[in-house]
Amino acid sequence: MIARKSTLIISTRIIESILAYISLFFITRHMGPEAYGVIGFAMGFVGLFSFLGTLGFDSAHIKRVSEGKNLGSCIGTFLLTKIGLVSLMSVVTISAVFFWKIVMGRGFESSEHELAIFIILGYYILQNISTIFQSTFKAETKIAKDELSRFTGTFFRTVAIIFVALSGLGAIALALAYVFGHLFLFITSFLFFRGYPINKPTKDYFKDYASFAWPLVIMSAATLIMTNLDKVLIQLFWSDEHVGYYFASYRISSLIVLAGSSIGMILFPRISDFYSTRDMNSIKNMLKRSQRYISMFSFPIVMGLTVLAEPFIHILMSDAFYPAIPIFMILPFFAMLHALSIPYQSQFLGMDRPKIVRNIIVFMLVCNVILNIILIPEDIKIIGVKLFGLGATGAAIATVVSYFLGFILYKYASWKYIKVKRDFSMLLHLSAAVIMAFILFGINSIILIDRWYILVAAGLFGLCIYFAILYLFKEFTKDDFYFVLDTINVKKMIKYIKRELK
Numbered sequence: 001m002i003a004r005k006s007t008l009i010i011s012t013r014i015i016e017s018i019l020a021y022i023s024l025f026f027i028t029r030h031m032g033p034e035a036y037g038v039i040g041f042a043m044g045f046v047g048l049f050s051f052l053g054t055l056g057f058d059s060a061h062i063k064r065v066s067e068g069k070n071l072g073s074c075i076g077t078f079l080l081t082k083i084g085l086v087s088l089m090s091v092v093t094i095s096a097v098f099f100w101k102i103v104m105g106r107g108f109e110s111s112e113h114e115l116a117i118f119i120i121l122g123y124y125i126l127q128n129i130s131t132i133f134q135s136t137f138k139a140e141t142k143i144a145k146d147e148l149s150r151f152t153g154t155f156f157r158t159v160a161i162i163f164v165a166l167s168g169l170g171a172i173a174l175a176l177a178y179v180f181g182h183l184f185l186f187i188t189s190f191l192f193f194r195g196y197p198i199n200k201p202t203k204d205y206f207k208d209y210a211s212f213a214w215p216l217v218i219m220s221a222a223t224l225i226m227t228n229l230d231k232v233l234i235q236l237f238w239s240d241e242h243v244g245y246y247f248a249s250y251r252i253s254s255l256i257v258l259a260g261s262s263i264g265m266i267l268f269p270r271i272s273d274f275y276s277t278r279d280m281n282s283i284k285n286m287l288k289r290s291q292r293y294i295s296m297f298s299f300p301i302v303m304g305l306t307v308l309a310e311p312f313i314h315i316l317m318s319d320a321f322y323p324a325i326p327i328f329m330i331l332p333f334f335a336m337l338h339a340l341s342i343p344y345q346s347q348f349l350g351m352d353r354p355k356i357v358r359n360i361i362v363f364m365l366v367c368n369v370i371l372n373i374i375l376i377p378e379d380i381k382i383i384g385v386k387l388f389g390l391g392a393t394g395a396a397i398a399t400v401v402s403y404f405l406g407f408i409l410y411k412y413a414s415w416k417y418i419k420v421k422r423d424f425s426m427l428l429h430l431s432a433a434v435i436m437a438f439i440l441f442g443i444n445s446i447i448l449i450d451r452w453y454i455l456v457a458a459g460l461f462g463l464c465i466y467f468a469i470l471y472l473f474k475e476f477t478k479d480d481f482y483f484v485l486d487t488i489n490v491k492k493m494i495k496y497i498k499r500e501l502k
Contacts, residue, residue: 012147019158021316024251026165028318031174033244038171039178040247041240042116044231046124049096051224052089053128056216057081058135059349060209065139069205072197077205079132079198086128093121109240112171119175126182133189136196149189157181212354219358222365226402230372230395237377238391245324246392248317253305253331271350280418283347287414288423290343295426296476298339299433300466302332304459307440311449330396337403344410347418356413364406371398425475432469436462 027036061078065071097117101108108114130149137146160177167173234243274282305312309328313321348356375394379386388394415422440462449455470476 012151016151016154019154020251023158023161024248025316026162027174028248028321030165030168031170032318032320033242033248034240035171035174035244036247037235037240037242037244038113038116039120039174040231040243041113041235042120042175043123043247044228044235044243045096045117046093046120047224047228048232049089049093050124050128050228051217051221052092053082053085053124054131054220055085056213056220056354057085057209058131059216059354060213061135062139063212063349064205064209065136069208070199071136072199073202073205075132075136075196076199077201077209078135080201081206081209082128082132086125089128090121090125093117109235115172116175119172119179123175123179123182126179126186130182130186130189133193136193137189145189145192149185149192152188153181153183153185155181156184212352215354215358219354219361222358222361226361226365226368226399229369230376230399233372233376234392234395242392245321246327246395248321249324249327249331249392249396252328253335271346274350283351284418287343287347287418291340292423292425294339294343295429296470298336299429300436300463302336303433303437304440304462305329305332307437308444308449308455308458311444311455314450315452315455324392326393327396330393330400334396334399334403337400337407341403341407341410344414347414351417353417356417360406360409360413363409364402367405368398368402371401428470428473428475432466432473432475435469436466439465 057078061074065074097114101114108117134146134149137143137149157178157180160180161174164173164177231243231247234246271283271286274280274286306329309325310322313319313325313328345357348354372395373380373387375388375390375398376392377387378389390397440458443449443458443461447454447458449458467476
């Protein structure tokens with residue numbers, strides 16, 4: 001059932017990613033990097049303060065509900081806390097805008113940038129309120145409810161974006177399209193949530209939540225700052241256009257995180273359950289299995305995107321985004337490292353050791369900020385220091401390096417605490433993916449890949465090479481093949497969805 005739930009998540013996320021790509025296609029073809037850069041900056045600016053809307057309480061809710069605490073009291077306490085946190089996030093974000101304008105006297109590049117910030121704030125407010133319902137679904141591993149809500153929001157956002165792009169409207173209308181999509185996510189998740197008990201919040205439950213959440217506050221803040229600071233710095237030292245290049249590459253690369261995030265959603269409550277009975281062998285087996293499948297399917301995607309970056313942008317985006325090629329070749333590695341780290345995060349959160357995750361993420365943040373400051377600007381005139389001036393490419397390098405260091409620390413910490421045996425399957429996956437990349441590079445040098453069907457054929461050929469190599473080394477077996485076939489069985493998937501929704 002865990003595999004089927006994971007497959008449902010991956011399937012819906014892939015469909016969502018296809019819809020997100022369709023949105024990006026219309027934006028890149030009809031609006032250009034400048035308009036998308038305004039959205040990227042606004043999301044980055046508000047995203048810097050979005051940790052105030054969570055402060056670790058989302059994870060605390062999943063943790064406590066999965067442990068079997070009274071569901072009504074959990075929901076009531078979480079609901080009241082969440083309303084307070086969303087209010088705090090809104091006040092601080094608005095205050096930051098006025099502080100930047102009035103106290104610092106800096107202002108924004110245009111009035112459009114400022115208005116986009118307030119609209120995207122609405123997007124984050126809806127997102128945080130929706131997590132009241134979605135975190136409850138995740139805690140009970142009601143994956144169908146969570147995923148269908150997300151899909152509904154993505155679908156209506158895509159429709160709105162296509163309308164905005166074809167109508168020739170600007171960045172503000174595009175920002176409103178994002179809010180429109182999240183409004184439908186909120187409505188759908190609320191409808192699925194009907195019937196859940198909501199009891200009076202209690203002081204004891206709040207203290208219980210806070211005891212788990214407080215160590216995660218710094219973790220949440222560090223994660224969101226690291227995710228959003230680069231976009232703000234690119235806007236500050238370069239332009240909308242460069243933010244657009246980076247934001248588009250980031251969105252495409254994030255597809256690779258799907259496998260890790262989907263498995264992580266299942267692992268956290270399951271590991272929490274196993275740890276409550278001290279079933280360490282089950283935790284080890286889940287970690288090993290999840291890591292193996294994440295690396296098996298993420299390595300070929302990363303190498304394929306890296307080698308075929310130029311034809312991918314030409315065919316599936318727009319030639320106006322050609323300056324993003326170096327960024328597009330680097331960022332997929334961040335997504336892969338992020339996906340590989342998620343099972344370890346689930347392990348430590350499920351084992352009541354959030355401080356380990358916090359410490360690693362803070363270390364990653366420090367590295368990320370230092371590298372961004374060194375690599376993005378051409379110089380810092382105030383102190384008269386010349387820097388690398390790599391712009392968005394520098395931000396991509398900083399992101400990959402910080403996530404690589406974090407992955408190494410996660411792996412070491414996991415070995416230290418539960419002594420998971422070393423597994424060399426990841427090296428086999430990497431080796432096979434590198435061979436596949438060299439073959440695709442040769443094909444790209446000989447054949448002009450300028451049509452979508454040639455790109456798809458090249459990608460499928462590369463995957464055949466990759467899995468053939470793994471099969472020869474007995475790393476991809478018949479059991480793996482039949483396991484994948486079973487988990488994607490449509491009839492069984494429909495039965496599971498119907499059963500959960502009933």
